[in-house]
Amino acid sequence: MTSLPARILPVFAILAAIVAIWYVGTYALNAPFQRDLDRRAGETPTTWEFIVRTMTQPKPTLPAPHQVVANVYENTFLRKPTSNRSLVYHSWVTLSATLLGFAFGTALGILIAVGIVHVTTLDRSLMPWIIASQTIPILAIAPMIIVVLAAVGITGLIPKALISTYLSFFPVAVGMVKGLRSPEAMHLDLMRTYHASRAQTFWKLRVPASVPFLFASMKVAIAASLVGAIVGELPTGAVAGIGSRLLTGSYYSQTIDIFAALVAGSMVAILLVSVVGLAGRLTEKAMGARPA
Amino acid sequence: MSGLRVSWQGALASCLALVAAFLLPIASPDAAFAAHGVSMFVAFMAIGLVWIAAIVDGSRVGPAARAAVLFLAAHGMVWLLLSEIGDRNGVARSSFFVLLAAAWLLAWRLATVLSSIRFAGRTADTMMRLLVPALFGAWILIIWEAVVRGAGIPFILLPPPSAIGARIAGSVPILAADVYQTIFKAVLTGYVLGCAAGFVVAILADRFLFLRRGLMPIGNMVSALPIIGVAPIMVMWFGFDWQSKAAVVVIMTFFPMLVNTVAGLAASGHMERDLMRTYASSYSQTLTKLRLPAAAPFIFNALKINSTLALIGAIVAEFFGTPIVGMGFRISTEIGRMNVDMVWAEIAVAALAGSVFYGVVALLERAVTFWHPSIRGG
Numbered sequence: 193m194t195s196l197p198a199r200i201l202p203v204f205a206i207l208a209a210i211v212a213i214w215y216v217g218t219y220a221l222n223a224p225f226q227r228d229l230d231r232r233a234g235e236t237p238t239t240w241e242f243i244v245r246t247m248t249q250p251k252p253t254l255p256a257p258h259q260v261v262a263n264v265y266e267n268t269f270l271r272k273p274t275s276n277r278s279l280v281y282h283s284w285v286t287l288s289a290t291l292l293g294f295a296f297g298t299a300l301g302i303l304i305a306v307g308i309v310h311v312t313t314l315d316r317s318l319m320p321w322i323i324a325s326q327t328i329p330i331l332a333i334a335p336m337i338i339v340v341l342a343a344v345g346i347t348g349l350i351p352k353a354l355i356s357t358y359l360s361f362f363p364v365a366v367g368m369v370k371g372l373r374s375p376e377a378m379h380l381d382l383m384r385t386y387h388a389s390r391a392q393t394f395w396k397l398r399v400p401a402s403v404p405f406l407f408a409s410m411k412v413a414i415a416a417s418l419v420g421a422i423v424g425e426l427p428t429g430a431v432a433g434i435g436s437r438l439l440t441g442s443y444y445s446q447t448i449d450i451f452a453a454l455v456a457g458s459m460v461a462i463l464l465v466s467v468v469g470l471a472g473r474l475t476e477k478a479m480g481a482r483p484a
Numbered sequence: 485m486s487g488l489r490v491s492w493q494g495a496l497a498s499c500l501a502l503v504a505a506f507l508l509p510i511a512s513p514d515a516a517f518a519a520h521g522v523s524m525f526v527a528f529m530a531i532g533l534v535w536i537a538a539i540v541d542g543s544r545v546g547p548a549a550r551a552a553v554l555f556l557a558a559h560g561m562v563w564l565l566l567s568e569i570g571d572r573n574g575v576a577r578s579s580f581f582v583l584l585a586a587a588w589l590l591a592w593r594l595a596t597v598l599s600s601i602r603f604a605g606r607t608a609d610t611m612m613r614l615l616v617p618a619l620f621g622a623w624i625l626i627i628w629e630a631v632v633r634g635a636g637i638p639f640i641l642l643p644p645p646s647a648i649g650a651r652i653a654g655s656v657p658i659l660a661a662d663v664y665q666t667i668f669k670a671v672l673t674g675y676v677l678g679c680a681a682g683f684v685v686a687i688l689a690d691r692f693l694f695l696r697r698g699l700m701p702i703g704n705m706v707s708a709l710p711i712i713g714v715a716p717i718m719v720m721w722f723g724f725d726w727q728s729k730a731a732v733v734v735i736m737t738f739f740p741m742l743v744n745t746v747a748g749l750a751a752s753g754h755m756e757r758d759l760m761r762t763y764a765s766s767y768s769q770t771l772t773k774l775r776l777p778a779a780a781p782f783i784f785n786a787l788k789i790n791s792t793l794a795l796i797g798a799i800v801a802e803f804f805g806t807p808i809v810g811m812g813f814r815i816s817t818e819i820g821r822m823n824v825d826m827v828w829a830e831i832a833v834a835a836l837a838g839s840v841f842y843g844v845v846a847l848l849e850r851a852v853t854f855w856h857p858s859i860r861g862g
Contacts, residue, residue, distance in 0.1 A: 202698030221721075253721065313592065316599040316613070317620035323842075326792055328835040335803075336819050336827050340641055415708040422710050426803055434713075442716030442804050450716055458709045465708045 214257050221253040222246040255448045263452040276432065279456040285433040287460055289349050289421040293356020294414050300357060301364025301413070302406075308365075309372045309398070310390070322365055330358045334424050352424035352433075359420040360413035367409025371402025403479065407472030414464045422457060434460070493593035494538035500586040501534035507579035523568065527579070530564045533557040534586050541593060547601050554594040561587040562626055569633050576634030584630050591623050643825045648832060651825040658814070659833050666811040667837055669726035670798040674733025679790060681734065682741025683783070689742070690749045691767070703743045711736050715801040724805045729798040736797040737790040741783075748782025749775050781856055784849040791841045795834065 226246045230237060237245065247256040255263075264279065271278040304322065307314045334355050341351040375397050383393045425435025437453035440446070490498075504527075537557035541550050565583060569576060598616050603609045625645045631637070632644040639647070652659065689696040715732050722728035752775045760770045802812025811830055818826040 199697060202694050202696075203701050204698075205694070206698030206702060313596045313599050313616075316616040317595050318617075320617040321620060321624075324835075324839055328831065328838060330796075333815075333831055335816055336824070336831075339819050340824075343640060411708075415710075419710045419712055423712060423800055426800070434710075438713055438716050439804075442719065445720065447717065447720065450713075454710075454713045457713055461708050461710060462705065 211257055214254075215247075218252065218254050218256045219243060219246050222249055225249070225253065251445050252447055255451050259448050260451040260455060263448045264455050267452060268456075279437075279452065282432055282434050282437050282453070283456050283460050286418070286421050286425065286435065286457070287464075289352035289424065289433070290356055290414070290418045290460075290464070292349060293353035293420060294360050294410075294417040296353060296357040297360030297413055297417060298364050298410060301361040301409075302368055304361065304365045305368030305372055306394075308369050310394075319369075322362065325358075326362050330355060330420075334420075334426070338424060352421050355424040356417040356420035359416040363409040363412040363416065364406070367405045367412075368402055371405025371409075372398045374405065375401045400479065404472070404476060407468065407475065410472070411465050411468050414468050415461055418457070418461050418464060490538060490542035491593055491596070493589040493596070494541045497534050497586040497589040497593075498538045500582050500589070501531045504579040504582040504586070505531055507577065507582060526564050526568050527583075530561045530583050533561050533564075534583075534590065537590050541597075547597055551594055551597045551601070554590050554597065558587050558590040558594060561590070562630065566630060566633070569630075573633050573636040575636070580634050581631075584627070584634070588623065588627065591619065595619055640822055640824055643828060647825050648828040651829040652832060655826065655829065659829065661809050662811045662814050662830065663833060663837060665726060665807075665809045666729070666798050666802065667795070667841075670729035670801075670810075671733055671794045671841075673726070674730035674798065675737055675790060675794045677730070678734035678737030678794070679741045679787060682738045682786070683745055685738075686742050686745035686749065687771075689746055690771075696746060699742070700746060703739050703746075706739045707743060711739075712797060712800055715797070716804045719801060719804040724807055726810075728805075729801040729810075732797045732801040733794045736793045740789045740793065741786045744782045744786035744789075745779060748779025751775075751782060752778035780853045781849075784845065784853065787845045788842060788849075791845050792838055795838050795841065799834065 223242075223246055226242065226249065230242070230245075246252075247259070252259070267277060267279040271280075273280040273284075275281060304318065308318055309315075337354060338351045341347070341354075372394075379397055379401075380393070383397055388396070422433070422435040422438070425433040426439055434453050434457045437456075438450055441450035441453060534557065537554050540553040561583065565580060565587070569580070595616050598612060598619070601612065603612060628642075629644045629646060632642055685699070689699050712732070714735055718731040718735075719728045722731050756774055756778075757770065760774055765773070799812040799815070802810045803816055806813040811834055814830050815827050818824075818830070
């Protein structure tokens with residue numbers, strides 16, 4: 193076992209290095225444009241002044257970390273959560289689609305896994321197609337799904353959630369097939385000696401054995417679900433959500449806004465994954481698992 | 485009837501056929517199209533096929549013969565049904581869908597029969613493993629085609645597969661240009677660069693503990709983030725052409741490669757590593773002769789994950805700005821012009837390209853990690 197400082201210190205060192213490289217990159221990428229500006233204005237700033245100016249452009253090529261932090265802070269804490277410039281509002285829009293899609297996807301994945309484990313024909317015929325389904329770049333179909341569903345009159349949450357569903361069912365299905373098959377032959381034989389029915393074997397042996405697999409794959413699924421929701425917001429020029437912030441930022445070259453939206457998306461992702469992880473640990477503890 | 489053991493699919497299909505017989509005709513009569521008698525003849529032929537198939541399936545003939553009869557009956561029925569609809573979309577009545585369901589049940593029964601057949605030869609067994617999923621895929625297309633044409637679903641919502649196929653055949657040059665732009669320029673460049681960078685950094689992280697302790701938590705966290713969001717920034721930095729898409733692909737493929745390779749380098753056992761020590765082998769010798777081969781399954785796992793990620797990254801990045809060629813560009817403009825069949829054609833090509841990409845990596849994996857239990861089959 194390594195002590196806590198020995199584990200945390202390297203992480204902070206690397207993070208500090210990333211921030212340092214970021215600042216250097218900010219200078220390097222913004223300098224040409226700033227030089228151009230200064231030349232036109234006829235100014236000759238000192239080196240230090242020049243560096244400061246590259247860090248404070250309103251529409252920089254690469255915003256400096258402190259600019260992004262200031263933007264995130266301003267749009268998260270200083271604005272009303274109902275304002276359409278608030279990152280809380282946009283994160284909430286994306287989060288709701290993510291959660292709905294995740295719920296659908298998990299249910300679908302579990303259903304498929306149960307079918308595959310119990311029906312040989314499904315195992316033979318469905319499994320290759322599930323894998324093939326993920327080689328289809330669903331995100332490329334996203335615009336069409338949204339436009340087509342909008343033509344039928346379904347707009348808002350559901351189309352985005354469907355894309356999330358498609359992305360999140362796969363890890364759950366694959367993980368649950370593994371999990372439901374994870375009981376050893378000995379345990380299955382034991383159930384047979386008890387004259388257990390298929391349903392009993394399923395509920396008393398297979399389901400408990402699959403719980404760790406379920407939570408591991410749900411962590412992957414919820415991250416995929418968030419990506420689906422964000423991309424689902426891109427094509428129609430959605431009015432709200434993290435994806436729409438990315439798109440408007442890209443239209444108006446508001447790089448700081450883009451980075452702020454990315455930070456917000458990352459925060460949501462970290463939050464979701466940790467919640468699923470925590471739920472998994474609590475469930476396993478309640479089921480009497482020993483800490484590994 | 486002592487020798488008859490009808491499967492539930494066969495029984496249900498027979499019942500459905502009986503129901504369909506009372507709901508005839510299959511399609512709304514159309515004076516200009518066909519004589520009523522012909523239409524009735526076709527319908528009864530379809531119903532007869534179901535009965536023959538169900539009876540043969542329940543009798544004591546061998547599985548191969550049963551499979552053949554089921555195959556002919558199911559597909560013959562679909563052919564009859566579709567030819568009855570012809571090009572008059574949306575004329576199907578309820579008996580059409582009942583018979584379609586019966587045909588589908590027969591196909592299901594066929595898949596069950598096929599998956600229960602055991603072959604002695606290895607090649608025959610492999611063929612069978614390919615045949616059943618192929619049947620499943622074909623039936624998805626068949627049901628899609630039959631439902632869309634039978635119910636007359638508007639072309640804008642969902643074009644039938646035959647129209648998509650015609651579209652692909654009719655616009656090969658455009659599709660080829662898009663594939664060249666998106667896959668051969670953006671995806672492959674980004675994939676190679678991203679995977680190589682991830683691999684090199686993983687080796688460095690393996691050499692220096694400090695780097696590993698610092699990078700791994702970050703790498704694990706980043707893999708949960710929606711990295712695709714950097715696409716607009718990359719388009720701003722590297723311009724509209726393929727370089728910006730390749731940059732997105734590099735970023736997307738870097739972290740899975742890093743995390744998996746580092747995990748793989750830790751996969752070799754203590755005993756083997758001790759053995760290498762007793763041979764007085766250097767770090768690089770241990771790396772190339774023991775630890776990299778042991779890490780190969782993990783590395784290939786990353787390569788497989790990345791093959792789909794790369795395609796997604798490049799196509800999505802094209803939504804943020806492209807020259808007038810490329811798969812993402814084509815999808816977003818054709819959907820705006822409501823040319824849905826072109827969009828589907830592009831998606832079919834993308835799916836095919838993705839599957840081929842994945843398949844090549846998987847074949848490579850079989851060749852390289854031939855020693856691994858999951859490939860040796862034991």
